[in-house]
Amino acid sequence: MPANLYALGAIALWAALASLGVSLKNVPPFLLTGLALIIGSVLALPHVVKDRRQWQVAPGTLGLGVFTLFGFHFLLFMGLRIAPAVEVNLVNYLWPLLIVVLAPLYLPGFKLRGVHVAAALVGFAGAALAILGGREPAGRAINHAGWGAGLGYLLALASAMIWANYSLQTKRAALTGKRFPTAAIGLFGLVSGLLSLLCHWALEPQVALSGRDWLLLAVMGLGPLGAAFFLWDKALKLGDARQIGILSYLTPLGSTALLMLVTGRALSWSIGLAALMIIGAALLGTRAK
Template sequence: MPANLYALGAIALWAMLSSLGVALKHVPPFLLTGLALIIGSLLSLPFVVKDRRQWAVAPQTLALGVFTLFGFHFLLFIGLRIAPAVEVNLVNYLWPLFIVVLAPLYLPGIRLRSAHVLAALLGFSGAAIAILGGRESTGQAWNASWGYLLALGSALIWANYSLQTKRAALTGRNFPTAAIGLFGLVSGLLSLLCHCALEPAANLNLRDALLLTLMGLGPLGAAFFLWDRALKLGDARQIGILSYITPLASTTLLMLVSGRPWNWSIAVAALMIVGAAVLGTRAK
């Protein structure tokens, strides 16, 4: 169905996000977030030039979009800097499970079953194994725990946004997909203001510029528009299970890029987290 194809397109782009974040970890996080989001927002300009009402959204909708795009990526990029990247990536990708488990709180007609509770426990157990395995394999101190906490926070932020978007579509308070460009533009400008006030100046080379452009047009640009269409047209629970392709693809790519070999904790954690999503979405 078209909704699942949109979701798969977003998933394919998001699989690159953590690897790009690690490749650009020398770029200050506010600067990285700001530039990438502004580049991504440019994709909505053709729609806005044709109809300026595409950016006419309620203040609370704008606030939700800005908080999500700004907060999610800032927390993720900071987490990738202070804790093992592969484990942070797995914890961050608990958001599909949160979409399934929290759906009854947002969407009418959906109830939480015992299988959902078991799925939540299994998913969190997988995240715990990833975290403990990361500490064991890298010898990092407990300070790295903040990185995992930030990744968990970013996962909750994205799950909340996704479910709010679906609820708005069901209750007739929908916003145009092109409005995501406005969310990205405002979030990007806010990030750049924070960079000017809080971070040292940074010199970017041609490689940095190319990677930032790729991040902006892909994971922080087109992926958002595809995801929005998927949520508005499809079943959030089906999309949730498709989303668990992302941690496997993203983690595999991240390990290839970083040259880090697979170990038992990563393999077990990935299987548990994906199994949790399958269990949660198949519960009737």
């Protein structure tokens, strides 16, 4: 199905996000996000130049898009600052499960079958195995304790809920004839990027960027924080949100495996088992009518 191909394209790009983030670890998070989102918004300009109405969206739609792109990254980055990164990442990857189980609440005529729930749970178990199997060795782990870790997990959960809500709202708008142009995502990214830069100015130290940093920022902006959002939008508008949610578990698997390769760590048995679980869940979910 074309929709699943669009979703797989977005997933492939998102899988590279963590590796790019490691390569840009010298860049403060909000500066990184702000610049990448603004670079990604450039992809919409050819469509806007042809038709300015592509960016003429309802205030509520603009608010949803900006709230999602900015709120998702803001809450996730704050969670990563105060709680263990592996566990925060795992909680954040509840969003594919939320897309599957909440679909009937958002989408008219959509019913949740047992096969969807089973596939979503197996996919989440595979994602958990991939993330936990890819954690840093114990000697290099950062120790977090106290109430801060719990707050970090809550922020990660809120981030996941924001992305699931946006995804299902996008699908509902398409079903009810209130869809917004895909090019409008460029406007969402531009405004969200500016808000991120404002957070950088207020909360983070100023840094000088090298030519290598700008090159990697361009790759991140045009890929995981640019084209991926456009592909995701097309997938949701054309496909089954339940199937796309299950496919999304390929993201943490690909991200963890690529990150281990980039950092020179050997792939473990847990990554292989996680791959079997996630691919099995994806096949099960996408075959469900």
